[in-house]
Amino acid sequence: xxxxxxxxxxxxxxxxxxxxxxxxxxxxxxxxxxxxxxxxxxxxxxxxxxxxxxxxxxxxxxxxxxxxxxxxxxxxxxxxxxxxxxxxxxxxxxxxxxxxxxxxxxxxxxxxxxxxxxxxxxxxxxxxxxxxxxxxxxxxxxxxxxxxxxxxxxxxxxxxxxxxxxxxxxxxxxxxxxxxxxxxxxxxxxxxxxxxxxxxxxxxxxxxxxxxxxxxxxxxxxxxxxxxxxxxxxxxxxxxxxxxxxxxxxxxxxxxxxxxxxxxxxxxxxxxxxxxxxxxxxxxxxxxxxxxxxxxxxxxxxxxxxxxxxxxxxxxxxxxxxxxxxxxxxxxxxxxxxxxxxxxxxxxxxxxxxxxxxxxxxxxxxxxxxxxxxxxxxxxxxxxxxxxxxxxxxxxxxxxxxxxxxxxxxxxxxxxxxxxxxxxxxxxxxxxxxxxxxxxxxxxxxxxxxxxxxxxxxxxxxxxxxxxxxxxxxxxxxxxxxxxxxxxxxxxxxxxxxxxxxxxxxxxxxxxxxxxxxxxxxxxxxxxxxxxxxxxxxxxxx
Amino acid sequence: xxxxxxxxxxxxxxxxxxxxxxxxxxxxxxxxxxxxxxxxxxxxxxxxxxxxxxxxxxxxxxxxxxxxxxxxxxxxxxxxxxxxxxxxxxxxxxxxxxxxxxxxxxxxxxxxxxxxxxxxxxxxxxxxxxxxxxxxxxxxxxxxxxxxxxxxxxxxxxxxxxxxxxxxxxxxxxxxxxxxx
Numbered sequence: 022x023x024x025x026x027x028x029x030x031x032x033x034x035x036x037x038x039x040x041x042x043x044x045x046x047x048x049x050x051x052x053x054x055x056x057x058x059x060x061x062x063x064x065x066x067x068x069x070x071x072x073x074x075x076x077x078x079x080x081x082x083x084x085x086x087x088x089x090x091x092x093x094x095x096x097x098x099x100x101x102x103x104x105x106x107x108x109x110x111x112x113x114x115x116x117x118x119x120x121x122x123x124x125x126x127x128x129x130x131x132x133x134x135x136x137x138x139x140x141x142x143x144x145x146x147x148x149x150x151x152x153x154x155x156x157x158x159x160x161x162x163x164x165x166x167x168x169x170x171x172x173x174x175x176x177x178x179x180x181x182x183x184x185x186x187x188x189x190x191x192x193x194x195x196x197x198x199x200x201x202x203x204x205x206x207x208x209x210x211x212x213x214x215x216x217x218x219x220x221x222x223x224x225x226x227x228x229x230x231x232x233x234x235x236x237x238x239x240x241x242x243x244x245x246x247x248x249x250x251x252x253x254x255x256x257x258x259x260x261x262x263x264x265x266x267x268x269x270x271x272x273x274x275x276x277x278x279x280x281x282x283x284x285x286x287x288x289x290x291x292x293x294x295x296x297x298x299x300x301x302x303x304x305x306x307x308x309x310x311x312x313x314x315x316x317x318x319x320x321x322x323x324x325x326x327x328x329x330x331x332x333x334x335x336x337x338x339x340x341x342x343x344x345x346x347x348x349x350x351x352x353x354x355x356x357x358x359x360x361x362x363x364x365x366x367x368x369x370x371x372x373x374x375x376x377x378x379x380x381x382x383x384x385x386x387x388x389x390x391x392x393x394x395x396x397x398x399x400x401x402x403x404x405x406x407x408x409x410x411x412x413x414x415x416x417x418x419x420x421x422x423x424x425x426x427x428x429x430x431x432x433x434x435x436x437x438x439x440x441x442x443x444x445x446x447x448x449x450x451x452x453x454x455x456x457x458x459x460x461x462x463x464x465x466x467x468x469x470x471x472x473x474x475x476x477x478x479x480x481x482x483x484x485x486x487x488x489x490x491x492x493x494x495x496x497x498x499x500x501x502x503x504x505x506x507x508x509x510x511x512x513x514x515x516x517x518x519x520x521x522x523x524x525x526x527x528x529x530x531x532x533x534x535x536x537x538x539x540x541x542x543x544x545x546x547x548x549x550x551x552x553x554x555x556x557x558x559x560x561x562x563x
Numbered sequence: 564x565x566x567x568x569x570x571x572x573x574x575x576x577x578x579x580x581x582x583x584x585x586x587x588x589x590x591x592x593x594x595x596x597x598x599x600x601x602x603x604x605x606x607x608x609x610x611x612x613x614x615x616x617x618x619x620x621x622x623x624x625x626x627x628x629x630x631x632x633x634x635x636x637x638x639x640x641x642x643x644x645x646x647x648x649x650x651x652x653x654x655x656x657x658x659x660x661x662x663x664x665x666x667x668x669x670x671x672x673x674x675x676x677x678x679x680x681x682x683x684x685x686x687x688x689x690x691x692x693x694x695x696x697x698x699x700x701x702x703x704x705x706x707x708x709x710x711x712x713x714x715x716x717x718x719x720x721x722x723x724x725x726x727x728x729x730x731x732x733x734x735x736x737x738x739x740x741x742x743x744x
Contacts, residue, residue: 098700099700099701099702100698100700100701100702100703100704104704105698105701105702105703105704105705106702106704106705107702107705113708113721114708114720114721114722115708115711115712115721115722115723116705116706116708116721117705117706118705118707118708118711119704119705119707120704120707120711121704123711123714125711125714131696131698132695132696132697132698133697133698133700134697134698134699134700135699135700136700137697156687163652165723165725165726218725219722220727221727222727225726225727226717226719226724226725226726226727227724227725227726227727228719228722228723228724228725229722229723229724229725230722230723231711231723345687345688346688347687347688347689347690348690349688349690349695350688350690350691350692350693350694350695351688351691351695352695353694353695367697367699368694368696368697370697
């Protein structure tokens with residue numbers, strides 16, 4: 022038995038047993054409210070909306086899942102966090118490694134200013150409190166890709182704390198039914214990335230490449246305010262967009278610039294939270310939601326069968342491996358009020374100046390698009406969701422006289438459709454913004470019909486270097502401008518097909534379409550169907 | 564700023580010593596450490612201090628460094644703790660004498676408790692009054708793969724070679740399972 026409403030939340034997946042209470046889906050059952058989160062003993066934010074519904078069927082009880090995330094984003098900087106070696110994705114192994122990265126004795130960490138600015142900007146964008154004083158620690162553990170035997174991080178006093186991240190989930194079948202959720206940001210800290218290990222099981226050895234060792238990471242810890250894979254994936258997506266808008270990280274999951282660890286537990290609503298397990302190193306956006314949902318279901322199955330949830334990574338929770346980093350004094354940040362006079366600008370970081378220079382955040386951009394162009398929220402979401410699409414859209418708007426709604430529709434439906442069909446990025450599009458703008462101008466002037474415009478677009482996509490006007494001329498797609506000729510054609514069609522006219526007069530509304538079709542054929546497709554309909558109706562009523 | 568004779572300073576330097584030494588210990592031939600413990604008090608005693616730090620941190624509940632070790636700080640070191648330490652440090656407490664030595668070392672370090680630190684702010688770094696230097700984001704290092712690879716015992720095509728997981732090479736060569744007590 023499958024719970025039908027789960028289809029809306031996670032299309033294609035069915036939770037075989039009882040239903041998971043997920044705030045973004047319609048639920049049949051008592052609302053969980055805020056009591057389930059309240060057991061943690063902290064102040065809670067009521068996350069799930071109260072969707073009142075029918076009582077659960079006898080014998081079935083609800084489960085509620087709780088998901089927290091630890092997100093590691095590689096900082097977009099030229100050099101590493103504590104050394105001057107280069108940050109680059111693909112390079113010969115161990116070529117971007119300095120003596121410090123290789124942990125040779127006698128080397129010391131020197132903090133990269135750009136990384137600190139990136140952390141502060143991200144903290145400001147997520148409404149965090151920026152700690153004016155933050156500290157660095159060493160987290161010890163043994164692994165071949167960590168040459169020093171410890172990672173420099175900021176466990177005790179990180180650079181930013183107590184923020185929030187807002188994201189939208191759909192709560193109904195219609196994409197327009199969106200609801201805003203927030204997840205609390207526990208902290209943001211600066212830490213080092215480790216190297217890469219390649220496991221060679223055949224020869225029982227591990228190959229180590231330290232190019233990645235020492236790259237600056239922003240660890241963003243999200244509190245367990247999310248309740249299913251979809252919410253977690255949406256929150257991560259929003260964070261990705263924010264980081265990309267700020268320029269602090271390219272946040273490309275495929276290239277390992279954004280990695281997510283999820284902490285998942287399930288419990289009965291109203292009861293204390295369950296044992297949590299960790300799903301580590303999720304590095305594909307698509308896989309993220311599914312892996313989390315899979316783990317939720319696995320835990321439910323385990324508990325329903327009387328088993329218990331074991332946390333195997335508990336040993337890493339032991340904080341026995343921490344000590345303060347003795348080589349780095351506290352990191353002090355200033356604002357315009359506390360800047361020491363006569364200080365070297367290179368050596369001080371002014372939070373207020375960084376706040377002034379923050380670029381427009383995705384949430385603000387989406388609201389602006391809705392306000393400025395009258396588009397629906399889901400359209401503005403779609404525009405921001407594809408790299409380069411917003412810029413393309415804005416270029417077209419600038420050059421065309423057509424209405425913004427028309428532009429939106431063409432960009433999101435036709436243009437994006439063609440891109441997706443051939444799996445192209447916006448930057449690889451054969452159609453330039455100017456070409457589309459010109460095409461939309463022709464349409465706007467009613468020089469061509471919308472079906473003709475689609476034909477022209479297809480031609481443009483073939484990228485043979487012709488402009489829309491040239492294509493229209495070549496294919497003789499111009500709309501019939503001669504009204505007299507149109508009237509003539511309509512009249513002759515009506516005369517040639519008296520049965521259809523009779524049919525129409527007897528009350529069959531679809532007969533008019535047949536007539537329109539006939540006239541269109543007669544005009545070789547160059548007349549606008551609406552104009553034809555208008556003329557025919559006028560002629561018929563007279 | 565007044566430098567107060569803070570036990571925390573001692574602990575910080577002790578744990579630094581532990582950390583430094585543990586780097587060396589990691590790649591020693593693990594099987595032999597048990598004997599060495601009697602002749603050269605290195606691994607066990609240093610780990611005693613580390614365990615003691617953990618115990619103290621738990622007892623004082625300070626600085627958020629929680630510990631699952633025995634909070635009472637009693638002299639007895641449980642088998643579970645030994646296994647945990649072995650796993651964390653890759654140090655093999657080879658014999659009962661080593662465990663006894665560890666317990667003695669903990670008792671020795673216990674005398675830190677005699678110092679009253681009420682109201683004393685822990686000092687985390689002797690550099691706490693220094694300015695943290697910020698480096699500008701330029702590429703000035705790297706491109707010395709050849710030099711770095713010379714330090715490695717085994718190398719494959721510009722990659723460092725390490726044994727799989729955290730097993731030492733000697734264990735792999737001897738093809739023996741990792742000893743446990």
